[in-house]
Amino acid sequence: MGMSTLTQDELVAQVKRERRFRNRLWAYFKSLTSNWTATIGFIIIVVFFFVAVFAPVVAPYHPTEDDYRNGMPSYAPPLTDGPGENAFPILLGTDWAGQDVFSRILYGAQSAMWAGFISISVGLFGGISLGAVSGYLGGTVDNIIMRIVDAWMAIPSFFMLLIIVAALSDQPWNEGGKYTLLIAMFFIGFMGIPGYARIIRGSVLAVREMDFIDAARATGSSETRIIVKHVVPNVFPIILVYATMGIGGAISSTASLSFIGLGARPNVPDWGGDMDRARSVFFIYPWNMFFPGLAIFLVVLGFNLLGDWLRDVLDPRTRDV
Amino acid sequence: MAGLKGYIIKRLLLAPVLLIVITMITFASASLAVGDPATLIFGGAINPEMQKGAHQDRDSLFEAMEAYEQVKEDLGLNHPIWIQYLIWLAHLATGDFGTNWESGNPIVEEMLILFPATLQLAITALIFACSTGIIVGIISAIKHNQATDRVLVFVTLTLYSTPGYWLAFILIQLIAIDMYSLHGGFITMGWRDNANPLGRLIIPGVAMGIASAGFYARITRSSMLEVIRQDYITTARSKGLAEKVVIYKHALKNALIPVVTVIGLSLAGLFGGSVIMETIFSWPGMGRYGYNALLLRNYPVIMGVVLFSSSLLIFMNIVVDIAYAFLDPRIRYS
Numbered sequence: 331m332g333m334s335t336l337t338q339d340e341l342v343a344q345v346k347r348e349r350r351f352r353n354r355l356w357a358y359f360k361s362l363t364s365n366w367t368a369t370i371g372f373i374i375i376v377v378f379f380f381v382a383v384f385a386p387v388v389a390p391y392h393p394t395e396d397d398y399r400n401g402m403p404s405y406a407p408p409l410t411d412g413p414g415e416n417a418f419p420i421l422l423g424t425d426w427a428g429q430d431v432f433s434r435i436l437y438g439a440q441s442a443m444w445a446g447f448i449s450i451s452v453g454l455f456g457g458i459s460l461g462a463v464s465g466y467l468g469g470t471v472d473n474i475i476m477r478i479v480d481a482w483m484a485i486p487s488f489f490m491l492l493i494i495v496a497a498l499s500d501q502p503w504n505e506g507g508k509y510t511l512l513i514a515m516f517f518i519g520f521m522g523i524p525g526y527a528r529i530i531r532g533s534v535l536a537v538r539e540m541d542f543i544d545a546a547r548a549t550g551s552s553e554t555r556i557i558v559k560h561v562v563p564n565v566f567p568i569i570l571v572y573a574t575m576g577i578g579g580a581i582s583s584t585a586s587l588s589f590i591g592l593g594a595r596p597n598v599p600d601w602g603g604d605m606d607r608a609r610s611v612f613f614i615y616p617w618n619m620f621f622p623g624l625a626i627f628l629v630v631l632g633f634n635l636l637g638d639w640l641r642d643v644l645d646p647r648t649r650d651v
Numbered sequence: 652m653a654g655l656k657g658y659i660i661k662r663l664l665l666a667p668v669l670l671i672v673i674t675m676i677t678f679a680s681a682s683l684a685v686g687d688p689a690t691l692i693f694g695g696a697i698n699p700e701m702q703k704g705a706h707q708d709r710d711s712l713f714e715a716m717e718a719y720e721q722v723k724e725d726l727g728l729n730h731p732i733w734i735q736y737l738i739w740l741a742h743l744a745t746g747d748f749g750t751n752w753e754s755g756n757p758i759v760e761e762m763l764i765l766f767p768a769t770l771q772l773a774i775t776a777l778i779f780a781c782s783t784g785i786i787v788g789i790i791s792a793i794k795h796n797q798a799t800d801r802v803l804v805f806v807t808l809t810l811y812s813t814p815g816y817w818l819a820f821i822l823i824q825l826i827a828i829d830m831y832s833l834h835g836g837f838i839t840m841g842w843r844d845n846a847n848p849l850g851r852l853i854i855p856g857v858a859m860g861i862a863s864a865g866f867y868a869r870i871t872r873s874s875m876l877e878v879i880r881q882d883y884i885t886t887a888r889s890k891g892l893a894e895k896v897v898i899y900k901h902a903l904k905n906a907l908i909p910v911v912t913v914i915g916l917s918l919a920g921l922f923g924g925s926v927i928m929e930t931i932f933s934w935p936g937m938g939r940y941g942y943n944a945l946l947l948r949n950y951p952v953i954m955g956v957v958l959f960s961s962s963l964l965i966f967m968n969i970v971v972d973i974a975y976a977f978l979d980p981r982i983r984y985s
Contacts, residue, residue: 366801484669484673485677589814605817620821623816627814627817631808634811635805635808
C-alpha cells in the first residue's frame with residue numbers, strides 16, 4: 331500500500347509540493363545570507379545555542395570550582411597562563427573565587443537559553459489562546475478578554491516581577507532559591523501574554539475580514555478548515571517575528587533580575603548574576619563585569635537581528651516594501 | 652469628536668476598577684512571602700534598641716516581646732490578608748496613602764520628594780532616546796534599501812539590544828572613572844555629585860534611554876516607510892515639490908504620529924528601567940524607593956509605588972489616545 335496506491339497525478343503533485351518546499355527553504359536561506367545583519371544574527375544564535383548544549387564539552391574549566399581546587403588565582407586578568415603545564419589559557423580572566431570567567435560564560439548560555447525558551451513558550455501559549463479566542467469569537471467574550479488584557483497591561487511588569495520573586499524566594503519548597511530563576515522565567519512569559527494576545531487578536535481580526543476568507547466560506551469550507559487552513563498560516567508569520575524578538579527581551583529581563591541580586595543563586599553560572607558579583611570591583615577588575623554583559627548583549631542582539639529579518643521576509647505588511 | 656468624548660469618559664470610569672484589580676493582585680502577591688514583616692521592621696527603625704539584642708534578663712525580653720506584639724497590632728498584621736487589603740483600600744478612599752513603616756512618614760510626602768529625581772532621570776533618558784532614535788530612523792527610511800540603511804538598521808538593533816546597566820558601567824569606565832569614587836563597593840556619586848552634571852545625569856540617563864533610542868528608531872523607520880508609500884506622498888512628488896519638502900513637510904509630520912504614541916506609552920515604562928538605574932547609581936528616586944521597600948516588605952510603600960506607576964501607565968494611555976485623535980482626525984472611536 332502507501333506509495334503504490336497513489337495515482338500518477340497525486341505522485342506528481344507530491345513531488346511538486348516537496349520541490350516547492352525545498353525551493354522555498356532555499357529562497358529563505360539565500361535571503362538570509364544576502365542580508366549581512368541577518369547573517370550575523372543567525373551565526374550568533376547558532377554559536378550560543380551550540381555553546382549552551384555543549385558547555386560541559388567545550389568549557390576549558392569547571393565553572394564552579396574555586397581557587398583551592400583549580401589552582402587559579404582570584405581576579406586573574408584576561409589571557410593569563412593557565413595553572414600547570416599545557417593548561418588552557420585563562421582567556422577572559424578569573425572572578426573573585428578564582429573561577430574561569432570564560433567557562434562560566436559558556437555555562438551561563440544554558441540559563442539564558444532556558445530563559446528565552448520558557449518565557450516565550452508561556453507567553454505564546456497564553457497569548458495565542460486568548461488572542462485567537464477573542465479575535466475569532468468576538469462579541470462579549472472578546473470584550474471581556476480585552477478588558478482583562480487591559481488590566482494586565484497596566485501592571486508595572488518589572489516591579490511586579492520583583493515583588494513575586496522576592497515573595498517566593500524564601501518559601502520552604504524553594505530552599506536556597508533553587509526555583510527562583512525558573513519562577514522568574516515563567517512570570518516574564520506570563521507578563522508577555524497580553525501583548526501577544528493583542529497582536530494575535532488584531533491579526534486574526536484582519537485575516538477574518540479578508541476577501542479570501544469570504545471566498546472560502548462561500549465555497550462551503552467549514553469554520554475549522556478556515557481556521558486551520560487560512561487564519562493560522564496568515565497569523566503564524568507575525569507570531570514568529572514577535573516570538574524571535576521576544577526571546578531577546580526575555581533573556582534581557584531575566585539577566586537584569588539576576589543583576590539586581592534577586593534571580594540566580596550565588597554559585598550558578600548566570601550572566602546577570604556574575605555581573606552582580608563583579609559590580610563592586612568593576613573599577614579594578616573591569617573584565618569581570620564586561621564579558622558576561624557582552625554575552626547578554628550579543629545574544630539579545632542576535633535574536634533581534636534575526637527577528638528583524640524575519641519581519642522583512644514574513645510580515646505581510648512589510649513584505650513588499 | 653463626540654465619539655472621542657464618550658470613549659474617554661468610559662476609559663476614565665474604567666481606570667479605578669483597573670487600579671483596584673491591580674492593587675489587589677499586588678497585595679496578594681506581596682503577602683505570599685514567608686514570615687511577617689514586623690520582624691524586619693522591628694529589627695529596623697521602630698525600636699532601635701532591639702537591634703543590639705540588649706535584653707539580658709527575663710523582664711526586658713518580656714518587654715521586647717510585648718513591644719513586638721504591639722508593633723504587629725499597630726501595623727494591622729494580625730488581621731487576615733483580605734481585611735488588611737480592605738483597610739488599606741478604605742484609607743486610600745479617604746485620601747490616606749498610608750505611612751512608611753520604616754521611617755514613619757506619610758508616603759505621599761516621601762513620594763513627592765522622590766518623584767522629581769526619577770522624573771529628571773526619565774526626561775534625560777527621553778531626550779537622548781528621542782533625538783537619537785528619530786534621527787537614525789528618518790535617515791534609515793530615506794536611505795531605504797541602500798547600504799546605509801542596512802548599517803543604520805544594525806546600529807538601531809545594537810542600541811535596542813544593549814543592557815543599560817552594562818552600558819552604564821562601560822561609560823563610567825571610559826569617560827568618568829576619575830569623577831566617581833568607590834565607597835563600600837558602590838558608586839556613591841551620582842545624585843550627590845552636584846559639581847558634575849555629566850556624571851550626575853548624563854551617564855545614567857543615556858544608559859536608561861539606550862534601548863528606547865533603538866526602539867524609537869525602529870518605529871520611526873517603519874512608520875516613515877509606510878507613509879512614503881501613501882498616495883498623498885506620490886501626489887506631492889508629482890506636483891513637483893522638492894524631495895526635501897516632501898520628506899520633511901509631508902511625510903515626517905504624518906510618520907511621527909505613531910512615534911509620539913509610543914513615546915507617550917514608554918514614558919510610563921521608563922519607570923521600570925529606573926529601578927535598576929537608581930539602584931546602581933544610588934539615585935534617590937521612586938525605583939530605588941520601591942526596591943528597598945520590597946526587601947523590607949514595607950507593604951504600604953510597595954502598594955504606594957505600584958499604585959503610582961500603574962496610575963501613570965493608565966493615565967498616559969488615555970493621554971495618548973486623546974493626542975492621537977487630535978493628530979490623526981481619520982481615527983474614529985466607538
